[in-house]
């Protein structure tokens with residue numbers, strides 16, 4: 001199986017869509033991997049993904065197919081990234097968080113709480129003697145600035161890269177958590193901070209990319225080797241073309257910035273696809289903060305899962321088509337994951353949870 005998993009998810013029609021045009025829909029399901037899409041001119045095309053989740057699909061189905069294998073890989077020392085993409089209202093946050101990450105029925109829980117629980121389960125169930133730690137960071141990219149959602153005073157965090165740590169965010173808050181409850185309580189504070197920040201900046205959550213970073217470190221008693229794994233979850237800003245709606249001023253600036261960052265992500269994906277076809281090309285990770293933060297997660301030492309969230313309504317067909325095309329393009333990425341191990345046996349007297357920061361090779365975006 002490819003190291004990039006691309007899935008499409010169609011949420012149920014909402015009440016507004018049910019009123020539009022007699023609830024007509026733009027998709028016809030074929031099977032779990034294929035469906036027929038009807039565009040605005042009633043022309044049909046077939047789309048195939050690794051899995052298609054239709055409106056009746058459960059949150060648990062999405063987790064099991066898309067995230068559970070990645071949870072296991074991250075515990076085995078790989079990096080992984082789960083991205084939700086799509087227009088505002090398509091179900092990105094519902095898929096990622098569920099209706100709320102703390103008070104939510106088991107059935108409706110989103111990927112984030114399930115991933116957190118899955119990571120602890122997997123770490124606790126292994127037979128090998130070890131100590132481990134899980135650290136959380138949570139940031140938001142708004143207008144090309146990275147903001148710390150655990151500390152709103154940190155409003156412009158840099159993105160650096162070093163040989164030992166890969167991509168990292170110097171100074172970002174990292175919270176050590178000991179169990180799923182503590183993890184979810186902290187993440188829920190980050191989510192609440194996001195709303196506070198939005199009010200301060202007078203923006204909507206759909207205008208920023210929200211990034212959850214979970215870093216797992218395991219130290220094995222047998223040979224004192226340290227293994228690192230990083231799992232990043234990304235709830236992207238809405239992909240809709242706001243320019244077409246005649247927006248002005250700040251709203252237009254936001255839209256341009258979002259389009260630029262999503263197309264930079266798309267260009268990175270395209271360049272990786274060219275690499276797959278034997279053409280050597282420059283991968284433009286640095287064109288925007290979004291692909292730069294995800295650099296480790298796209299094409300390199302990583303496994304990637306993209307969930308393309310869509311409305312099934314004919315009314316939204318053109319945005320849905322653009323989301324499906326983005327997903328189809330991503331399917332061509334070729335990645336060669338490798339495990340993250342410290343090169344030397346770790347110093348047992350050190351209490352540092354992070355791999356050492358090799359500042360000499362650190363660069364700012």
Ligand code: ADP
Pocket residue numbers: 010011012014055086087088089090091092093094095206238309
């Ligand atoms: P986005 O984050 O893409 O802007 P949301 O996740 O906030 O969109 O979803 C918009 C609305 O649709 C929310 O009220 C959400 O509860 C609902 N919704 C989205 N996906 C589903 C789903 N699969 N099942 C039921 N309701 C959903």
Ligand code: MG
Pocket residue numbers: 092093094205206
């Ligand atoms: Mg959302």
